[in-house]
Amino acid sequence: MSRRIAVLVFPGTNSEEETLRLLLACGGDAHLVHWSQAALLPGFDAYVLPGGFAYEDRIRAGAIAAHDAMMDPVLAGAAQGKLALGVCNGAQILLEAGLVPGTGEVRRPTAAFTRNAPAPHFVCRHVHVKLAVDPARCAITAALPKYALIPAWTANGEGRLAASEEHLQEIERGEHIAFVYAHADGSVDASATPNQSALGIAGLVNREGNVLALMPHPERDAWTFNHPDERRGDAILATSGGAALFRSFVEAVART
């Protein structure tokens, strides 16, 4: 039987449709699950937390959703080795739930995506993220090439990773830095990071490698038509760029 993927919709989630569309295009058996249907979640084999403003970012982005009943099956499933991918607000929720980097207790975050800097504003900008661990370190990135460069859009007001010096060292030592911001040519320096995120971090993975949190949106740069300057004839409706990560995720789900 095919592995079923739940796309979680919290009140305030707003990227569920494009996330679902891309998962389906990548061959995933994906379904939207709304907050009033939380009881269905334990029956799914993998979880995707899409972008948006769950509970309107009260307190801090992801803080309320992390305590929602929707997250109980995700926490339980992750502990059993089920895969979970969070993008943007989904990534914020995974951090607030303590699932990534997973160096502390459940629902006791050791790091958070917080207000952008230097200007504390929402920023919508095209970026690239670069795989910063061995692809096999994280089940979800296993099908990507080494140092894979993924195009994506950053679109958030709270995307800057913040943690204490001690926790940052733990994140670095434990190979939790899954993705860093990079330039289009793959080079990495401080100017590639749009929000002064610590260590240029764009994405984090937990110790076990089954939960991945990524701030920028690869699903918004996942079709050739998202790149009209680089269109290739009839392939305008084909998947491209950012789809690679979702494809790798769907393949990983099939292996579980």
Place this chain on the structure above:
Amino acid sequence: MAEISGVALRSDELARIRERLGREPSEVELHAFDAQWSEHCSYKSSRHQLKRLPTSGRYVVLGPAEDSGILHLGEWNGERYGIVIAHESHNHPSQVVPFEGAATGIGGIVRDVLCMGAQVIAVADPLRFGRIEDPHSHQRYVAQGVVDGISAYGNAIGVPNIAGDVYFDERFDDNCLVNVVAMGVVKEAEIIHSYAPPGAGGWDIVLVGKATDPSGFGGASFSSLTLDAADEDANKGAVQVPDPFLKSVLMRASYRVFGFLRERGLTVGFKDLGAGGIMGCSAEITAAGGYGARIDLDAVNVAVDGMPPEVIAVGETQERLLWVVPPDVTPELVRIYNDEFTLPEIAYNARAVKIGTVTAEKRYVLTHRGASVMDVDIDFLTGSIRDDLPVSEIATPDVTTERPLVTGVQLDELIERVLAHADVCSREPLYQRYDAVVRGCTVIPRGAAAAGVLAPVPGSPLGVALAVAGNPRYSHIDVRLAAEHAVYDAVRKVVATGARPIGLTDCLNFGNPRKIDHYSELVSAIDGLARAAERFGTPFVSGNVSLYNESAKGRAIPASPIVACVGAFDDIASVVTMPLKSAGSVLYAVGRPQNALGGSVLLDVLGRSDEHLPRIDYEVILRQHELLYEAAQSRVLRAAHPIGNGGLLVALCEMAFATLRKGRAHVGAQIDEAWQWTHGSVGDLEAHFGEAGGFVVEIAASDVEAFEGLADDVEGVYEIGVTIERPVLVVDDEAFDLHRLCDIWRAPLREVYP
């Protein structure tokens, strides 16, 4: 002026009401007529003028009759798809409380699109601000708060912001303009109308959304008065409170209801609550179907107890919509909103609830605590008000004399000053705060072309372009021609992306219509809009009128007809963007320059004035637009960008800057001396900085023959230069460093929007 405190009705209007009712109107009736007969709701002084706009054509699915207009986009898999489009202003609220005013502007227009049964796919914002140089000025506060409000609301509900413009002018110091356009997509077979359908007598009227509270009481009449600084605190109470979180859930729940209605094959009515609140919406949706309504105000979900009936009836609490459905459908409708999407848990006492009944008798009746508090002829309430205001002839400037050319100024200094001009410099600091790519359908976000482009139907190659325009520097010279330019500019932006322009929407922002000069301006602007829309074959399918944009000091805004244009693509593979693509291409100007610098950025920079606005030669321009379309279809257009504010050199710079910003730093441009390609027909500065329209296009050397073949019988096509491998702009043998020019262009708004 007002006869009764807090009510904007005039004494002659009050007399009409007394005569018709045969008695004194009740307090509720007074406020109901006040809202319904305001310009905002009734268009009493503008409706008969607006009738002169062309509103039909081959792409029109629904003209301006309901909450939004609908244009035919194309067919895919045997389904016809429509683009739903609406245009609103939230000028008065944004001047008083900028963040909330701008946010509720988006909130309101999104509901206008949603209630047609559509998925909301985009918003766009034309903005007009005052002088913002002083960091402590109210104008700066307004300019920042408005952008933050648009950002906070639009981003949260997950609707991409793909187009817009902004101008700064001291005449907007006391009255900013915050217009907002929203766009949706719908299968034409699944459109829901804003009227009670045939056979709706006895059906339920179901209110859905936020609990009614005292906010936004008097909003309709507030926006139909001039702003008085002394009343600022009182005015704040007339502004509504936005709740994008609730709206996000309401939209998704409504999409689910659309699915349920499709399954059941039901025809119902659905309408946004805007001006006039529950009363305005329920009266209009039933009257439009030829019915009356009976509403029980005690059934309304309220946020606080003890509100007076007129506040419940007429208050403009945000985030509410109204359904007209058969009684046996109501339980499922209520279940979807209240249980499946848990509205009561999302916001205090938010819910779907039946509040009344559609009646065959054409009366509008409100009851409160068991007693009738309003009982009037519904057609008298919704349809009988009209103001015939006096119009005077507007003097048009005498431009028959030949203009002396602008001479004696150095090009290098001018380029930098024009690029740094407030109406030319980069808008990125603003639009970077708007989510341009949520929903994953964005083909061209802001900054990559003059129009935004989406692929609105997943899996299909159909595309839609959207652009806005309206230059406030033109209208005081010749408002009729300024209105024509607004249409031409919006159409041109869409054409530059390779789209077919299919229709328009407008927002007419003017001063007090009871002053003959302002009203005459409005009438002239409509003349201009009508003429241009007819010539371009792009009808108006929706629009809005915002009058009384005037402070108590009597200072009015420049007449501001603002236009949005929708374009269609059968296949988004033909989309054209603005960045220069490679060195070795040939650059053309498509568009004839004129010795007419009136209203131009150049003259503003030079501190001069001139009344020669560029003429619009429709015959020639239509052929140029066909050329752009054919060249895009045959894939020979490598890049294109419209010539607008700042003229040809600015257009070319923007194309080159877009290339730099993509990290490809090796493309520049070299332009022949202007007298060579204009054959001396216009001055050099006029050729470089004139705003007569047209395009700059890039054609690969290998496609030159094909392009020139297409352009063979098209007037006003000039080969002007080539793209080169260095990041410089070479004009008249002078080389300008593009990095440096780009920095100059990007800097000015950074300080205001860090």
